[in-house]
Amino acid sequence: MQALNMSRCSCTCRGYQNVNSLLANRTFLVRVQPHASTALLNTAFTSDSKCAIRGFCRTTSKPLGCFKVNQTFFYPKPSLTFSTVSRSKSCWKCGSAIQPTPVFFCPACKVIQAPDEHATFFDIMDCDKSFALDTQKLQRRYLSLQRSLHPDNFSQKPQEEQEYSETQSALVNKAYRTLLKPLSRGLYMLELGGMRLEEGTDIGADPQFLLEIMEINERLDETQIKEDAKNIGLSVQGRLQDLTAKINASFDKGDVQTAKVLITQMKYFSNIEEKVKEKISEMPV
Numbered sequence: 001m002q003a004l005n006m007s008r009c010s011c012t013c014r015g016y017q018n019v020n021s022l023l024a025n026r027t028f029l030v031r032v033q034p035h036a037s038t039a040l041l042n043t044a045f046t047s048d049s050k051c052a053i054r055g056f057c058r059t060t061s062k063p064l065g066c067f068k069v070n071q072t073f074f075y076p077k078p079s080l081t082f083s084t085v086s087r088s089k090s091c092w093k094c095g096s097a098i099q100p101t102p103v104f105f106c107p108a109c110k111v112i113q114a115p116d117e118h119a120t121f122f123d124i125m126d127c128d129k130s131f132a133l134d135t136q137k138l139q140r141r142y143l144s145l146q147r148s149l150h151p152d153n154f155s156q157k158p159q160e161e162q163e164y165s166e167t168q169s170a171l172v173n174k175a176y177r178t179l180l181k182p183l184s185r186g187l188y189m190l191e192l193g194g195m196r197l198e199e200g201t202d203i204g205a206d207p208q209f210l211l212e213i214m215e216i217n218e219r220l221d222e223t224q225i226k227e228d229a230k231n232i233g234l235s236v237q238g239r240l241q242d243l244t245a246k247i248n249a250s251f252d253k254g255d256v257q258t259a260k261v262l263i264t265q266m267k268y269f270s271n272i273e274e275k276v277k278e279k280i281s282e283m284p285v
C-alpha cells in the first residue's frame with residue numbers, strides 16, 4: 001500500500017491510495033486510521049500528466065487542501081496504519097459480487113440495488129469528470145436510467161425494491177439537473193474539490209467586475225423597452241459562453257482557484273440572465 005506525497009493538508013487525516021487505482025478512478029474513498037475517518041478525494045489531471053488531488057474529510061468536513069502528486073509515492077511509516085476501504089459490494093438479494101461502480105441492477109438476479117453513496121454525479125451519469133461534458137450523452141443516459149428506474153415499474157415488487165427505485169430515480173434526477181447547467185456543474189465540481197462559494201461574499205469579484213454588474217443591473221431596471229432588455233440578455237449570454245470556455249480551460253489545467261473566481265462571475269451573470277427573462281415576461285407584448 002502506498003501513500004501520497006502530500007505537500008499541504010489542513011486536516012489531521014492523511015490520505016493515501018494505491019497509485020494504479022488512483023490513476024484509474026478519479027474519485028475514490030479512503031479510510032484513514034487510527035482516526036477511522038474517511039476522506040473523499042478527487043483528482044484533477046494537469047497537462048503534464050501530474051495530478052492534483054483535492055478533497056475533504058468526511059468526518060470533520062474540513063478541506064484537505066491540495067495534494068500535489070508528483071509521481072512520487074512512499075510507503076507509510078510503520079507507526080501509521082493505513083487501509084483502503086473496499087468499495088466492492090454484493091447484491092442485497094442474491095449476494096452476488098457487484099463491481100464497485102454505480103450498478104443499478106444486480107448482473108446475476110437483475111434486482112434493483114441501493115444507491116452507491118460514494119458515487120459522484122459523474123459516476124451515476126457515466127460521464128467524464130469534465131466541465132465540458134457531452135450534454136447530449138448526459139440526456140440519453142438520463143432518459144435510459146429514468147426508464148429503467150421509474151417507481152411505476154416497481155409498484156408490484158417487494159417494498160425494498162420500491163424504495164430503491166424511488167431513491168435511485170430521485171438521485172438520477174438530482175445528478176442530471178446538477179450536471180446539465182454549466183453553473184451548477186461548476187459549483188458541484190468545486191464541491192467535489194472540497195471548495196464552496198461562500199454565500200453572501202464576493203470572493204473573486206474585483207471592484208471593476210462588481211461595478212460592471214451594477215451598471216448592467218441598473219440598465220435593466222431602468223429600461224421599459226423590450227428590445228433593450230433583449231439586447232442586455234444577448235450580451236449576458238455572450239459573457240456566459242465566454243466564461244464557460246474559460247472555466248473549462250481552468251479545470252482542464254487543474255487550476256481550480258481560477259475556476260472558482262470564474263464560477264463566481266458566472267453566478268452574477270446567471271442571476272442577471274434570470275432577471276432579464278423575468279423582466280421580458282412582465283413587459284407588455
Ligand code: ZN
Binds near residue numbers: 091095106108109111
Ligand atoms: Zn442479485
